Amino acid sequence: MAINFTNTVQSVTEITRSIKGILEHGFAFVAVNGEVSNLRRPYSGHLYFTLKDDNAQLKAVLFKSQSRYLEKELRDGAQVICRGRVSVYEARGDYQIIVDSVDFAGAGLKHLAFEKLKRRLEAEGLFAADHKQPLPFLPHKIALITSPQGAAVHDFLKIAARCFPAVPIEIYPAPMQGEQAAAAIIQALSLIQRRDCEVIVICRGGGSLEDLWPFNNEELAREIYNCPLPVVSAIGHEVDFTILDLVADERAPTPTAAAEVVLPDGQVLSRTVSQNRNRLIEAMGRRLTTLRQRTDAQCRLLAVPAHALRGIRLRLEQTENNLQRAMDNTLLAASRAVDNRVNGLLLHSPKTLIKRHRERIKSLEDGLRRQIRAGLEHETTRFRQAAALLNAVSPLNILGRGYAVVTRLPDNKILRSRSEAAPGDRLRLTLHDGKIDCEVVA
Structure with a gap:
């Protein structure tokens, strides 16, 4: 091997940065299998450890923002597959792998299953580009399938509100990991197809291979392939790839990017309409000025006779009027188009929707109060009638006429005959205004 010598002398920093650039471009994404050792977790929350096998070792770092996606706690001695990129820590001159995700023992079999399913579905044409549907420029409604407890839904809604807040978004809750996730997503897809959504x-956020495994489900892939609506996948981070990403009509690397993919920037659209309107007005003005100058030049070339000048003036005025009307009509049409677009945006404004719903709620509340008031009056009348009837047949009313109810103590049996009482029995007499305990003496 030939060795090239150079007269250029580099500093330690320069040669280290050169090596770092070569490693980061040559190993932009790698997957390394090894055993965890020398695991450290300082106050920063990052994880520092060494990946080793029988013949070599490699330093690794898993930053705190990624460590929350671990399916279980990382320990020394664990066999793992780390995915990430190779870089150089310049302060010590050490090369290391910056880990994005960690798969524990057994993930290798899942990776093989993933590759096998991927090849089979690709051969069937489920990933074909000519089958993918284009996204609408400005959808009238978006269906979002995600977990309402995750951070992904908040990221998506935040960017959507910034881009185009007038477009309504319907959220269909579904678990984003676990055995029930794929079936729940399929059920949500079936429900959405009966609604008026356009995309x-x-x-969901990032995670380990186990967390993202439901998105490698064959039944889910075929359901998305046959879905009549365009589907955008935003699963995990940019380095995460699933079968869902391949079969979907569009893949976004993150939930934030998904919002930017399906919605245009409303401010940019407004500025574009305004700029086009101004350019049209300027172009018509320049055109009118040019025609006026050309008309003036032709007038100067004409002969002096008054009748010729009058005819030319009439034609000039007619031409000018036609141009003015054409410009006015063009400006009016452009203004109406802008007004229609603004009115369309106002119809979907959150303030308008909130006002409409408040009026609806007030109307329902008034109707409900009227129904409750009528119901209470009806029930009050029924209650008074029942009370009068009960009072007529009440035992207390009979007792008020001088009768008493006799019960034997302690079993509280009601006595209906003199023969049921014996001397020494304790009795209780219930009158209309109280009770009297007594004893039988004869």
Whole structure:
């Protein structure tokens, strides 16, 4: 091997940065299998450890923002597959792998299953580009399938509100990991197809291979392939790839990017309409000025006779009027188009929707109060009638006429005959205004 010598002298920093650039471009994404050792977790929350096998070792770092996606706690001696990129820590001159995700023992079999399913579905044409549907420029409604407890839904809604807040978003809750996730997503897809949505977004945050495994489900892939609506996948981070990403009509690397994919920037659209309107006005003005100058030049070339000048003036005025009307009509049409677009945006404004719903709630509340008031009056009348009837047949009313109810103590049996009482029995007499305990003496 030939060795090239150079007269250029580099500093330690320069040669280290050169090596770092070569490693980061040559090993932009790698997957390394090894055993965890020398695991450290300082106050920063990052994880520092060494990946080793029988013949070599490699330093690794898993930052705190990624460590929350671990399916279980990382320990020394664990066999793992780390995915990430190779870089150089310049302060010590050490090369290391910056880990994005960790799969524990057994993930290798899942990776093989993933590759096998991927090849089979690709051969069947489920990933074909000519089958993918284009996304609507400005959807009138978006269906979002995600977990309402995750951070992904908040990221998506935040960016959607910034881009185009007038577009309504319907959220269809579904678990984003676990055995029930794929079936729940399929059920949500079936429900959405009966609604008036224009595009479907499936999103969740990053995670391990186990967390993202439901998105490698064959039944889910075929359901998305046959879905009549365009589907956008936003699963995990940019380095995460699933079968869902391959079969979907559009893949976004993150939930935030998904919102930017399905919605245009409303401010940019407004500025574009305004700029086009101004350019049209300027172009018509320049055109009118040019025609006026050309008309003036032709007038100067004409002969002096008054009748010729009058005819030319008439034609000039007619031409000018026609141009003015044409410009006015063009400006009016452009203004109406802008007004229609603004009115369309106002119809979907959150303030308008809130006002409409408040009026509806007030109307329902008034109706409910009227119904409750009528019901109370009806029930009050019925209660008074029942009370009068009960009072007529009440035992207390009979007792008030001088009768008494005799019960034997302690079993509280009601006595209906003199023969049921014996001397020494304790009795209780219930009158209309109280009770009297007594004893039988004869």
